Amino acid sequence: xxxxxxxxxxxxxxxxxxxxxxxxxSFKKLGSKKWRSLYSNFKRPxxxxxxxxxxxxxxxxxxxxxxxxxxQFHTLYNNAKAYEGNQTINFIxxxxxxxxxxxxxxxIAPSFREIRQLIQHGHVKVNDKVVKISSIxxxxxxxxxxxxxxxxxxxxxxxxxxxxxxxxxxxxxxxSLKPYNARKRNNFILFVPxxxxxxxxxxxxxxxxxxxxxxxxxxxxxKLTNIMEYYxxxxxx
Numbered sequence: 001x002x003x004x005x006x007x008x009x010x011x012x013x014x015x016x017x018x019x020x021x022x023x024x025x026s027f028k029k030l031g032s033k034k035w036r037s038l039y040s041n042f043k044r045p046x047x048x049x050x051x052x053x054x055x056x057x058x059x060x061x062x063x064x065x066x067x068x069x070x071x072q073f074h075t076l077y078n079n080a081k082a083y084e085g086n087q088t089i090n091f092i093x094x095x096x097x098x099x100x101x102x103x104x105x106x107x108i109a110p111s112f113r114e115i116r117q118l119i120q121h122g123h124v125k126v127n128d129k130v131v132k133i134s135s136i137x138x139x140x141x142x143x144x145x146x147x148x149x150x151x152x153x154x155x156x157x158x159x160x161x162x163x164x165x166x167x168x169x170x171x172x173x174x175x176s177l178k179p180y181n182a183r184k185r186n187n188f189i190l191f192v193p194x195x196x197x198x199x200x201x202x203x204x205x206x207x208x209x210x211x212x213x214x215x216x217x218x219x220x221x222x223k224l225t226n227i228m229e230y231y232x233x234x235x236x237x
Contacts, residue, residue, distance in 0.1 A: 057226035066112025
């Protein structure tokens with residue numbers, strides 16, 4: 001699932017995800033005959049094996065996080081062993097601390113592809129240092145910002161996307177709007193998951209705490225048991 005030329009809507013349909021979970025969805029596309037057919041609830045059910053269920057769970061989670069390369073995904077899962085508690089839950093907590101995921105949660109851009117381009121092109125700074133690696137894991141109190149020469153460009157992109165979310169009232173993104181609290185506190189807009197604070201005027205954000213199981217929102221059931229069994233199977237093979 002790390003690289004594919006298949007359209008994202010078709011991948012969502014193939015993995016049994018609701019098309020309304022697609023972060024760039026608009027009602028205009030969903031209303032077309034082509035997308036209605038993909039969203040149909042009357043499709044012939046696919047025959048699934050035990051391995052297929054495990055693989056599908058891993059693919060669905062990876063798809064939400066922007067199709068991270070399989071090697072990186074597997075390495076991060078192994079790194080989760082270093083933390084106390086359930087390894088698979090710790091794995092998702094580590095995913096949430098990736099730089100690209102933090103920027104995605106802060107609504108800098110509507111897709112991981114755009115966010116990773118910003119990072120790779122040197123627009124993003126972490127603790128006042130330019131970084132070009134999307135997979136950097138942020139720690140508590142790390143802050144992110146943008147180069148002075150990139151500030152207006154990124155601010156325009158982020159403002160346009162956030163305005164679209166607020167104004168369109170699209171059902172597709174209600175799952176992400178519901179836990180958000182847009183009130184200002186000390187000139188920071190508090191986003192939920194509440195471990196991120198982001199000032200949209202200064203384009204300055206901060207990881208104020210580490211993510212917990214309770215404040216991580218996913219648009220689908222991640223099926224943690226299947227993911228755990230998948231990596232156990234991969235370890236044996």
